[in-house]
Every structure is written in C-alpha cells, then in structure tokens.
Amino acid sequence: MQSLNLGILAHVDAGKTSLTERLLYTAGVIDRVGSVDDGSTTTDSLALERQRGITIKSAVVSFTLGGRTVNLIDTPGHPDFIAEVERVLGVLDGAVLVVSGVEGVQPQTRILLRTLRRLRIPTLIFVNKLDRRGADLDRTVADIRARLTPDVAVMTGAEGQGTRRARAVARPAGDPALRADLLDVLTGHDEELLAAWAADESAVSDARLRGALADQTARCLVHPVHAGSAVTGAGVDALVTGLRELLPAPAGDPDGPVSGSVFKVERGPAGERVTYVRLASGTIRTRDRLPVLRAGRAAGEGKVTAIGVFDQGTEARADAVGAGRIARLWGLGDVRIGDTLGVPSPQASPEHHFAPPTLETVVAARRPADRGRLHTALTLLAEQDPLINLRRDEMRQEVAVSLYGEVQKEVIQATLAGEFGVEAVFHGTTTLHIERPAGTGAAFEVKEKDGNPFLATVGLRIDPAPPGSGAEFRREVELGSLPYAFFKAVEETVAETLRQGLHGWQVTDCVVTMTHSGYNARQSHAHAVFDKSMSSTSGDFRNLTPLVLMTALRRAGTRVYEPMHRFRLDVPADALGVVLPALGRLEAVPRTQAPKGGGYVVEGDIPAARVHGLEQRLPTLTGGEGVLETAFDHWAEVRGPLPGRPRTDADPLNRKEYLLQVQRRLSGIGAGS
Known part of the structure; x- marks a missing residue:
C-alpha cells in the first residue's frame, strides 16, 4: 500500500x-x-x-x-x-x-x-x-x-x-467562476495551457484543468x-x-538500498532510546545492522531490535518497514536527530530551514544535590532537541542552554520538574552572538620542541569562508602521515574548540586546514608492554590542538556579530510620528514605509536583543492597534564595545594556565588513548 x-x-x-x-x-x-x-x-x-x-x-x-x-x-x-x-x-x-x-x-x-x-x-x-x-x-x-x-x-x-x-x-x-480562476493562476506556469486557452478557451476541458492543478500542486x-x-x-x-x-504519492523503491532519515528521538518507558525514521528507499527488517551517517560521514552502526509502524491511529509492531513509511526503531544506540541510516538520500538536506536559536540562559539546580540529575536530565532533553545546545561550564558548575524564547524556557523548567523531579532556576536570558575570522592565521607546534609537552606535531590554518557556510575541516597533509584515530582526534577537537572564540562565542564561517602532522610510533618495553611515555596517543593530539588553533585564531583576529530580525509593523496613521523615533531609540533601522488603508506598514531591521522591548512598548505607542511581525534575518557586525562570554573551560589563549589545567586533569584520570 x-x-x-x-x-x-x-x-x-x-x-x-x-x-x-x-x-x-x-x-x-x-x-x-x-x-x-x-x-x-x-x-x-x-x-x-x-x-x-x-x-x-x-x-x-x-x-x-x-x-x-x-x-x-x-x-x-x-x-x-x-x-x-x-x-x-x-x-x-x-x-x-x-x-x-x-x-x-x-x-x-x-x-x-x-x-x-x-x-x-x-x-x-x-x-x-x-x-x-x-x-x-x-x-x-x-x-x-x-x-x-x-x-x-x-x-x-x-x-x-x-x-x-x-x-x-x-x-x-x-462552475464558470472557478474555471476563470483556475485558468488565471494555472496559465501563469504552463505555456502550453496558455496557448491552448488563447487559441480556443472552450477547447480547454475541465479534466485538463484538473490535471494541470494536480501537476502544479505537486510541483x-x-x-x-x-x-x-x-x-x-x-x-x-x-x-x-x-x-x-x-497530493502526489511519494517515490521510493522498497527493493533499493536502505536510506532513512532520523527526525525524532525519544525515550521509552524503560529509558530505552526510540528512533523515528522516514525511510526513503529500501526495507528495514528486525535484526538488520544499519550503518549510521552523521554529516555525511560514518558514525558507527546499530542493530534494529524492534520496529513499530503507525496503523489506523495506533502503533503496531512489525517485522519490516518499506520505503515511504515512517517507523519507530529500537536498538540503534547512539543515533542522533539528523543522522542517516544506510546510504545518503538524494533528497536529504543538512541545511537549517529556519533560524538558529539566538538566546541563551544559564540553568542551575535549586538544590545543590541535584546538580548531577539536572545535567543528566538536560542531556536527555538535548537528545530530543539538539538545538538546545548544552554548554557546560566546569569551572562554575553551570549549564547553559540555547533558546528561541521565554515560552520554551518555561516548558523546559516545567519538564525538568514534572518528568525528572528536578527544580531548576534560570539566571536571565542573554543574546547569543557569533564570531567570524577577520583574516587568515596559522600556527604549528612540533613534538618535544619549544615547550610542547605533548608527543604530537600539529599545524593549523584558519581562513574566512562565505557567510552561512559553517565550519569546515580540511587536510593538506597526507592521510597516511598519521593514524586515522589521530586525525579524528584533531578534527573533533577543532570542532569543540571553535565553540568558544576569542570573545567566547561560537566561531563559524571558516575553514580550518591541518598543515603539519607528526607522531611517535607505538613503543613497547622488552615484555611488549605499551610505553605511553614514548608513544603518541589520541590524547596528545586532543590536548595540543586547542593551543595551536587558538594561536592561529588570535593571529587571524575575529569580528563579533549579533542576530538581526527583519520586522514588519502595521500602525495607525496618527501613531507613525511616535513609532519612528521609538524605533530609533531601539536601534531599529526602518527600510521602507508605505500607506495601507488608514495606516502605514513599516519594514526594516532590528537587533534581536531589542525585539522584546519593542513588543512591550508597541501597545502604548499605537493605542493597542499596532501589529508586529519579526523573524531572524541575518547577522550584523557589532560596532562599539564587543560583548564577551566567559569561557567554560581552561583557556588555550593562556598557555601557562591551560597546561596546568591539563596536567591536573591528566594526573587525575591518566592519559587518553
């Protein structure tokens, strides 16, 4: 079916x-x-x-x-x-x-x-x-x-x-009126239909119009x-x-290669992970082992232990699910929203369709004893909504989450209390910013030289990239010059380090290229016991990479950007004279204003941090008749004093303090591998 x-x-x-x-x-x-x-x-x-x-x-x-x-x-x-x-x-x-x-x-x-x-x-x-x-x-x-x-x-x-x-x-x-309406809208997208109508309107049958409507609706x-x-x-x-x-039936070959997209993750009654998948191609059966792709790269595999399909208002267990269907899968382990199961689908698009969150708030447990439970609960919520984007401050024992608005904050607070029994308090809401490289910067460190305590050589260059392109990692060194695990350690650490730039904000729209590499091959004692004091480990690369990357970033410099919303404001004519100065005081920039009915429509840009203030003032300014629409539009460079955000970990820009922190951590848990 x-x-x-x-x-x-x-x-x-x-x-x-x-x-x-x-x-x-x-x-x-x-x-x-x-x-x-x-x-x-x-x-x-x-x-x-x-x-x-x-x-x-x-x-x-x-x-x-x-x-x-x-x-x-x-x-x-x-x-x-x-x-x-x-x-x-x-x-x-x-x-x-x-x-x-x-x-x-x-x-x-x-x-x-x-x-x-x-x-x-x-x-x-x-x-x-x-x-x-x-x-x-x-x-x-x-x-x-x-x-x-x-x-x-x-x-x-x-x-x-x-x-x-x-x-x-x-x-x-x-109905003649319906025919006229359909011809008017459909001929605008169909030259053959337009030509047939122009030649002889009566020759265009109602069936042809209905077919054209179905075709243009599908497109x-x-x-x-x-x-x-x-x-x-x-x-x-x-x-x-x-x-x-x-509405057209979806294409999809149940006999083709398996390709499914994960769009929702939740926990079952026993705490088990349940994955919602839309299958674009192929057939998934219980006990199948499925490769998992994350951002187009292999991220392990999972074994399907049970399948649930939706049927007549309820969920039913099934042995298999085919292309075009939505299913709930058990047993896939560490699968995340946005992952692909099987092979990539040509329809899949990793880009965000809507604006990212532009607010952040610090969450703390009302009772100190609940700190651990709070972090566990927020981690589980972040599985269901990755854009919550947990940011844990180990130094201050705080957790920050990204938000779209105050209602979402209230819902998170109520969910923590109702589902996890954790009373949480929120310490205000701040506007998120981003950093972009101002130029090109490069740095490298060679193992066992110039104060480098790690058995690793890493060189990195950071270059600006077009707005909206995100962060990309590349290699100029040969893939065989390092064990793959060491390359992976550098790439993952680069992504983590870019979460806090020179001013503490996420660094984006850049390309980070690995330019130098080197390591000590595995060394053993006479009795074949691994000697970590002479052999490079993944931990060496994870600990060195932040030092090199932040040095390169400091040489490149960064600019800080704030989120800007595009607004549309409908106001009565007699209120325009007080609304425009108020917009100026809120740092909004009107782009256009046009008469509409008995009032005006004003459109322009306003900093996201000022939107709430405009919403609060609008009823007074317009006698309750103003209507405001806003939506994120772009990032604008901050002029004047640059806002900063405190770091949540050891600062690689402070070499001495960073190495002390790493040393303390390693002495407590041992070197990573």
Missing part, C-alpha cells in the same frame, strides 16, 4: 491540532473528536501539552485514505518550538497549512509557507474557524494573496460565516485553498478529497 507523510502546520492557535482530530474522526480512526481546551486530543499526548493547550512535540498518527496510508504529523505552532517543525520538514511528502479565518495571515504563517515553497513541498491551505465571530473567507483569501502568495486556487466558498451554522460550499468543476507552484471549521467539520470532506486527488 502506498503511503503519504502529511504535515499539519500553522501559526499557534490557528486550529492545527483540532484539524488533525477532525481528519482522524472523518477517517474513522477515532469515534469522538477531542478538544484542545479539554486536553483530550489524540496527538497532544504530553501532560504539559494538555495542561497548556499547545503542541510542543511533533506527533505521528495514521489513517487510510483512498488506498493510501497517511502518516499525519502534527507539529507545534508556537515559534519557540520551530526546531521541532524543522525536523519534520525533511520527511514530508505534502502539507496542509492552516490559516485562521478570523486572524488571517500571521507571522508564523508567512515563515512556514516561504519555507515549504523553498523546499518544494506540495501544500494545500485550509482556512479554518469559519464558525467563529469575525470570520471572513474573502478577506482571508485576499490576505493570503497579498502576504503569502498570489498562486492560489480557491476551491470552496462559504455560507453563514461567523455562526455555528457556517458551512463550506465546494465549487463544482464546471509546489500553486496552492489549492479549502475552507471550513475543524470544530464543526464543515469543509473537511472537501479537504480530504483534495488530499486524495492533488
């Missing part, structure tokens, strides 16, 4: 989870529609989700539709949990973007559709809440065309809007718009028909 992995996405409170419930009810999977307010929905299974009435973690539930198994993936709508949405995008065959018929297009809606179009994920739009007071389908469609995309085909009308009797009216295939050129109410069920049958007829 064919399958379809379908994502439900929306701005928070647009009705995404309610639509998921209604689809499951329509498919006969559940016999009662759950309520977000009552905490009785199928996909919001976490106690915290039911308590807060928001989706925090993505959830998978399945049903059968027109001979296809649909794996429906409900995703968070709150921007603080955008990382959870990002992990789901790579496994989708299609999506439904939910837009509130009352509030219209909202900030997250724009970000989501922009990303779906960039990734070419076929997307239907569902205008929800037609039964709510203030609902207006025509106004919402105009908003979609103006602020999302003009490439939409409206498939339903509405009657009785704003009341519980609201219903969606499907536009029949032969993410056009987005059919349905409307209704997830609460009452109005319009959902028409949406289901659209899902069945307009």
